[in-house]
Amino acid sequence: MLQNEPKAPYVRNRDSAFTVMMDVVVALLPLYFMAFYFYGLRALMLGLASVAAAVISDLACVLLEGKRPYPRDISSVVTGMILPLMMSAATPYYVVVSASVFAIVLVKHVFGGVGQSAFNPAAAGFAFAAACWPSQVFSYPAPFSSPAPFGAITEGLASGPAWSLFQGGVPTNDILDLLLGKFLGPMGLTNILVLATCLFYLLFRGAIGWQAPAAFFGIMVVAMMLFPRIPESGPMSLVYESTAGMWIFGGIFMLNEPGTLPKRSSSRIAYGALAAIFTILFQRFGRVEQTFAFALLLTNVFGFTFDRYSERLLRRLRRVYLATRTKLSEKKSAQRA
Amino acid sequence: MAGNFTRGIILEQRKEPALRRKLRTFLNANYAGMLFDSDLPYDGAALSGEQIIELAKLARIVDERDGVFLHEKLEKARQMKIEVVVGDAIDDEPYVSSQMNPLLFMQKETGEGLRLAAKAVGNPKIYFAIYKNLSDMDLKTKLPKDIDGVEIRRIHGRYPAEFRTMDDFDSDGPTVMIGVCSLIHLYRAVYEHRIQSTCFVTVAGGCVANPMNLEVSIGMTPTHLFERCGLAEDPGYVVIGGSMTGEICEDPDNYPVGTMSRAVLALRDEEKKRRYRCIGCGRCAEVCPENLTPFYINRYIELEKYQELAFYDIHRCIGCGTCSYICPAKIDIAENIKLAVAELRRRRRQKEGD
Incomplete structure (x- = not known):
């Protein structure tokens, strides 16, 4: 028999791993456009450096493992694109590159590469950068201040509304500016409508499932509305938290990373809910201003366990269902006789 | 409904x-x-x-x-x-x-x-x-x-x-x-007091010039049927049975078409052989009609941990091929499951024989 003989079914879906990943890349491109609009060429160059570092280290790892490279595997591109968007536009290049290399080599490939990693590579890379260089990652240049494309930036940096929220104060920013993304913050936190469009694009294309984001955003919104951590009314708290915090961006692009997301829909809902609970707890009791990545890393641990429990529940339900069905049909035939 | x-x-x-x-x-x-x-x-x-x-x-x-x-x-x-x-x-x-x-x-x-x-x-x-x-x-x-x-x-x-x-x-x-x-x-x-000597088959697929349904005598070969319907081009491969669950016919000149054949398909070999790795998207679990989790079944088959398969109810697989159809990494999940079920059966028989 031939090695590459096609196996049943002989008609296949047109989607491939490449198109699924490409959808995420396409959804990330508008964010880079917005970052370019606010911070100029440096935003694009940071993205390029991160993607290049990710792709090269991915290739190196695959070759070191002694495998043939997968030319159409662009998951490292996605990781490389997500990473700089969580950081300040003034971040030095070495921070972005080392975070990217850390994410690919120590988080993705140590666990076995694509779809096998136990932790979200982008979140782990961000956690690494935030732990090692907090001052560089969390100090932001003002929008339209056009930071120099190359070289270190030390002047004109300040902390944004996320810092005020972390300190328990109300940000002084204009509400409209916050919604439009015109504030001191990571590059990925831009116009809220652009982020919403990305979410709906990914949902509509089927690149991500609805379960985890629905549970995550549902709990987050309710918690922000009912229990504000700043002295403000519920809706105002929601506006501040959702624009200054990373969780909207992360809930779209990082929570749904296919490798770490559980596979069953029931466990996906539990996973999204747990991520929301951890994010809120980290916000209240944490020591950093952007908490989502750390909460997600903790949630990743439970992915497989949730699947296992969901499967166990499903097994039990299946057996109960089959038993009742046979009992019913037996009863029916007894009635007939 | x-x-x-x-x-x-x-x-x-x-x-x-x-x-x-x-x-x-x-x-x-x-x-x-x-x-x-x-x-x-x-x-x-x-x-x-x-x-x-x-x-x-x-x-x-x-x-x-x-x-x-x-x-x-x-x-x-x-x-x-x-x-x-x-x-x-x-x-x-x-x-x-x-x-x-x-x-x-x-x-x-x-x-x-x-x-x-x-x-x-x-x-x-x-x-x-x-x-x-x-x-x-x-x-x-x-x-x-x-x-x-x-x-x-x-x-x-x-x-x-x-x-x-x-x-x-x-x-x-x-x-x-x-x-x-x-x-x-x-x-x-x-x-008519007639013995069943015929069967009904669909001759179709991308390479067939005139796709149609035929009543044919049992024992005719796919080549005969293609001569009857005309081939627009040389088929990449010939499939006996449905396009979802059928099997490759390796010798279309000698394979006898029978009652259970139902269809003879001449399909183009248009899918490029691209290698992907499972990205773990879990679409197979979303579409499985028996509500199984083909993702974990396939992973444990690849790791050869056959003792885990019973937990995932592998014996309830109906072999419809839905998981392979949807898989964006083009993994032959259905085929793997089929082989694993056969392997499990063989092992059980061996155990009983001892």
Whole structure:
């Protein structure tokens, strides 16, 4: 028999791993456009450096493992694109590159590469950068201040509304500016409508499932509305938290990373809910201003366990269902006789 | 309508133009003499149920649905006091229309055949079952409401539909399903005393010039059928059976087409051989009609941890191929599961042998 003989079914879906990943890349491109609009060429160059570092280290790892490279595997591109968007536009290049290399080599490939990693590579890379260089990652240049494309930036940096929220104060920013993304913050936190469009694009294309984001955003919104951590009314708290915090961006692009997301829909809902609970707890009791990545890393641990429990529940339900069905049909035939 | 909420996939049906074209015959010279001797009259109305079963036995009719002898099926149904007999024309796989087409173009034979089968079972309710994908927009054929006075029930929902057809008739009582083609053979056995020597197949696929449904003598080869229908180009590979669950025919010159073949497809080898790795998207778990988790099953098969497979209920797999269809990494999950089930069976037998 031939090695590459096609196996049943002989008609296949047109989607491939490449198109699924490409959808995420396409959804990330508008964010880079917005970052370019606010911070100029440096935003694009940071993205390029991160993607290049990710792709090269991915290739190196695959070759070191002694495998043939997968030319159409662009998951490292996605990781490389997500990473700089969580950081300040003034971040030095070495921070972005080392975070990217850390994410690919120590988080993705140590666990076995694509779809096998136990932790979200982008979140782990961000956690690494935030732990090692907090001052560089969390100090932001003002929008339209056009930071120099190359070289270190030390002047004109300040902390944004996320810092005020972390300190328990109300940000002084204009509400409209916050919604439009015109504030001191990571590059990925831009116009809220652009982020919403990305979410709906990914949902509509089927690149991500609805379960985890629905549970995550549902709990987050309710918690922000009912229990504000700043002295403000519920809706105002929601506006501040959702624009200054990373969780909207992360809930779209990082929570749904296919490798770490559980596979069953029931466990996906539990996973999204747990991520929301951890994010809120980290916000209240944490020591950093952007908490989502750390909460997600903790949630990743439970992915497989949730699947296992969901499967166990499903097994039990299946057996109960089959038993009742046979009992019913037996009863029916007894009635007939 | 409950079928609309079931899990599965929506497939492009690709039944046209084979479905709307007239059923043609392609028989060898033996067909005319394939008759058996019997003293029974050539009249369905004058026959009793046992006599119809006896004629089915003499005609050696095999049900194309499951490969069971029709007389055995009818006998068993009679003993079980079946209340519904369904003429099965559910072609839920793309390209295949070898049950629907005879149903539409041989309405008299199929309708009378179903009534004969019902008489043999003991006069239960009778229906025909046809698969309705989402709409009939992709079909150029208008499907009637009834065939020769017998109501047609539409099986709704996603692929795979055939395995849950029994649930649709559950409220009517115990059901038996009989393939439409074997009903035509039953009609001929009663009215012509003819032995089953033919089968109905769809000849289709990207490389076939004139896709159509044929009634062919059993034992013809795919090459014969392609000569009859014409090949537009050299086929990449030839598939016997449906496009979802069929098997590759390695020797089209010598493979005999039989009752269970249902379709002969000449498909283009257009899919480029690209290597992907599983990205863990979990789409296979979303579409599995049995609500299994093919992702973990496949992973444990790859890791050769066969003891884990029982936990994931691998034996409940119906082999529909939905997981392989949807997989964006193009992994042959269904094939892996099939091989693993065979391996598990072999191991169990070995253990019992010790």
